[in-house]
Amino acid sequence: MEELPELPECPVCLQNYDGENAIPRVLSCGHTVCEACLVELQERFPNTIRCPACTQLVKYSHNQGPSSLPKNIDLLRICLEQHSSSKHQKSNQKSNHERYLINYGYSSRFWSDEFYAAWKDWILPNDVVSVDENGFGRFSSGSKGRVCFGVNRTVSLVPVVSLVLVSDLKFKFSYVAWVIKCLEGMNEVVREGLGLILEGSVRQGRLCRVYGLWSEVVGGSLYLVCERHSGRFLDEYGGLRSVNGDGLGLDKGGVCHFATIAKSIVEGVIALNLEGLVAGFLGLECFSFDELGGVCIDLNEVLVMGRKIVDRVSGGAGDDHEAMCRDCLNNELFVSPEVLSMLLHEEIVNPESGDLRYPIGYGSDVWSLACVLLQLLLRNALPRITLQMSAENGIDVSASYISWVEKVYSVLEEKIGSENLSLKQTLCKCLDINPGNRPDVMDVRKCIQDVLVKHQFGFLGDTEVAVNRNNTGHPVILAKLCQLLHESSKEPRDHELLVKVNGGQPEFLQGAENISDEDFAASLSQGMTELKDLQGHLGSITGLAVGGGYLFSSSFDKTVRVWSLQDFSHVHTFRGHENKVMALVYVDGEESLCISGDGGGGIFLWDIAASLRQEPLRKWYEPKDWRFSGIHSMTTFGSLLYTGSGDRTIKAWSIKDGTLMCTMNGHKSVVSTLSVCDDVLYSGSWDGTIRLWSLNDHSPLAILGEDLPGEKKSILAITVSRNLLVAAYENGCIKVWSNDVLMTSKTLHSGAIFAMSMQGKCLYTGGWDTNVNIQELSGDELELNVNAFGSIPSGSVVTAILCSQGKLFVGCGHKSIKVYGAK
Template structure:
């Protein structure tokens, strides 16, 4: 025989240390554990056995509660025998029900939610030209004022310029009834990406917020017009490409081609800043492999930053040029590689040789020669070209040798010819005074990355143009990276090849040919990234199943029971609908005033109860055949100032509770319709009622929620009084064992989890008249004619209300009900619509 034990500490009761005390719900807990139980409300406590909220004498302590003499007698009689141990370590947390498929895990949501920018934070002012496709780098304008905060992460000023880089596109969804929320679409878009793509995107976001020489990434934003997902970064008004002519004039002093002393100093300042930006980039393991002047921008103080968005866009241009050049070839010879290099240089795109060969191999092209691996010194080659461009000017590209019969058979001959031309131009510009600078830049152009100097060495060389080594006290202090560590090349990464790669296109083409099918070429906007599975998920969302017509005025209440759907209306009737085919079955008539509330009693016999605006309470029999008149009716006592029933609910103790315009809650016996008690405390109309775990919740226009014990109808707690600034009318509440949600006139919902206030969230533009909860899913609707779907997740420490989607309507939503995967929506335009979750 197992001896009685405390449900908290699992110790056997005795008359000395573990004394059982009886709570109002009938369960017993030892004195020591009662003292330790959390008290979220004054003079109340949650029973650890049944979780019911019961009265507890805080001042007197547990000694004021009666002892459980029967339990003590059993324990004392068996004191000689050892108490059996319990394997239960405590009550397990109740998980939310899975009424709808989960689109993301809590861990995935927590990882990405802070990077999602609001939908209305930016607007595209200029569409990209064809040259900018498939990447995009457009000017955006913030819509927030200078004091508006953005997810606690950044403050956008009016007319603040930003830059975009397209990451992926979301397929369009043709379902006109259900619209997924912006956050849900963003999450699903991220979920549809390959893991390698998400890892790279996360790396870029983290790096950009850590480093001072990288343009800051604000987060991710989705264009609602075409579904494109963008990486949003800060954009400085000036880049090196735009100021190139000014720099060149400054270097030469406006007289001749040679650099004067001031010009050398100006070049050195710019060169040092560029080197430091690259050192910052390399310190976090990132490598570009290809740069142009447009990849660097300047702030108001002349500081130079790496624009990662522009770097991604340039990488996509490089990959597209290579794809176009080798689209019909199975092997690329030196002549073709030389032609590609020639075109890239003339377009001022500086791709290091090893990256070029690596990209060709990625396109399944056989090469005649091998290549070196891409690493940190790959950026040194591109850096040298940027510096040479600043020093030499556009002549650097005008003297690129053409591919001819003499150099077409050997790529090295073409390359040596170009390097010799660069040397000649550089000697002409610098003369013989800056030998060390020239030698360093020559080494940077070495085809072997291992023979090139490091970025920090280039920085030292340029710094010596300003400060002699013997005076440079910080010359030995450099922020170098571990040369042996692994690096991530942006252009070789997963975010740059936005167009479908040629090798995959060939496989798809062959596969479709085998199936004798036909498949259109996927566009270069990346829409194929999400795949058919995601499109299927979206199209399988809530769809309209039935439109119930018959009422002559606004719908006020919905209830389900006994294979019927019941609906009440301002037209003074209660209609009955079949849940099999949603046909109209019957109409209860008898009310002389607007029917305001509705409830179903699952008893023997089953009953439907309705209340009207003049205090009339009607009880209807549900036994088939349905009767014409009510089984019973009575009226609450009228108050000359306030009157009418605004809310109804039922308890298992066969009590009917009414919320009235006279600010009271009344308990009525269902046996004879007698008034059992009146609960007072609210200061305005009691607008909504709900019963859960032997607790009655009442919401009022006074902005508060009151909790009442169903054992003796005594008050337990008041919610909302400690938030006077946020007090707006409570219009609807819903509760389960752990969660209480209240909707308000200002479009907000407030959430309590295990008696702890968690958060307030604005879900609608206007009053929320109807709210219902099923498992972890919360449904709300109101004045803005939208039914919103939210997922509730979290615990006592962190709680989230995640927007999932919405149903756009043509009328105000006045009633909501969930039942077996279906959502019943009552509207102010007299209609009732049934939506079905096809998933």
């Protein structure tokens, strides 16, 4: 069967044209759009819409509606001849064209939006913690994100990771970017564990609060900031000790005393497990009293203890290794057999089957919990562990633990009477070498509660809390987390390695000339270094342009210099201007041209050919006004050159012969900056406004900034990319518009911003304070964020910036041009 030809369809909603719901209407540019979509297209400028087919601005009146446009009769006839009588509902058309109209979607170059959103609320401000001489921290201000922590609260700082920047890198990460970089570089298990700790401390009342992540300086250590409790657990609960210090007097009152505090300790372990966390080791130091007198797990001490255990177990070899293990087991650091085996990189063999390694799971905390309760119960009477050696002259972890459990059972026989037999049996079962034979943590809680009910507290009920003991594949093991942190601290990282020099150029820069602008932005997370410092100009740099394999630079010294992009050597100098060269553009058309404009109104066109000519190809001068004169800004579109002048006008010139095509009036002061995007000319002025002009007929479209409150500040630079417009002001502030709606304002510099460049969502700004700041624009149609990523100290006032060819070119007030490349 012969297939029917595809029917013409609307470029917006993709519905076939018909005579009822999708009537084709012809725009002035010649393209056709259905009537339903014309009604819904946004009118950014008065009586103007953008053609969805060619993006050209065309005249259209929403007041008159689509009926004012002619129907496309030819398309209608084709559709009516071939189309069946089936009709499409207007609601379907609307949903399709709405999907087309959503043109937002700010994608991150430095980190994913999801990753940033997951961690940003946990990054504490750099100045929120002050560290005293003892190494303890103290909060000095209010709240952050999802956690409130009050004022002047003492905290503990747990080092998570320490990264050191290469000293010769010029790029300096912002504080938030540095923390995000540390998080991205972490082992996935470590990062998941930190996330569970942070979230769990908010949800579980039995876990001490963890406020977030903090670093004292960029490039130093990253800390976990935890709630701090002073004093040892037993010292605060002195009533639990007998007179001779050998344990509790196990009369009725002593047993109840023990059971009360033990129940709270067990519930703390339950809270830890409910958050998907397994310590694998515990000690009395891991528990503390909160402000209301309840017992909670001190996550700070848990992590510190984990570090101690890993350091002791991993710190020795041979006979010294044995001493490390004994020191770990006999100093109130109770590590379950399977966790110690993991740290020793040894296998524990199941005595029943002879070939199975015991898994680490929630049962590992049951073993350590029983040890804590035994220490609380027996104190100095708790037996010491004697390590036994295997036939291969290594440590036999399994045999050592089994021997120790037998000693513990013997002591319990002596200390606990027959009326507490269930407690004795439960504690001994918790010490079984096989995690599968140990009771659940809820069974331990029930046993202790039964002791309380039996002796005194019959009104206590049982709370049903489920912790799946068989879910051994999912929990994050804090012992493993500490081990990974220990191992990663010894591994060299890319940004910790010294830069090797090969032929005078760092190795990581070899081949960097082929990097794309997108890759350049993404690679900034690895840092940035200075490639070249181009010297030669005798005055401040005023403009930069790239094209034809060259870098062009203009200066107050009345010249335009040409540099090779291959090796950044000086190639040529264009001379002829009688005044300071103020603006510069490159044109790649029928003729490859470099165009420069000076403060006297002179416009010079330089031919970029195989042999660079000394004389300009063409030149002309704008009409002089004795009050205001000179070219301050330039841009091109098609065959036209646009200049912003001191006489407050914008002029359109024919590049071919220098004919003045049009003069646009409206600004009340110098037109300091020009930019073109999507058939719209944007002009910024010292009068503090931005004017938008149609490039089709040079008619005014809109004025931005005119109705903003406060004192008007001069606009010194603008940059436009798709629907985003950024303006830089003399007070160091930028303002960002999205689809001509002001979204945000932020101060980036301590002085005027003279230069700006945007590549994708990366914004580069520089000015009076001598720094080049790098920001990332992210967000959606409701909110737009300007996130500081880093900065480069240039050593001089920044007067020109250009991001191109995978490089960042920075023109300076001290006459040089610095070229930066990603690490």
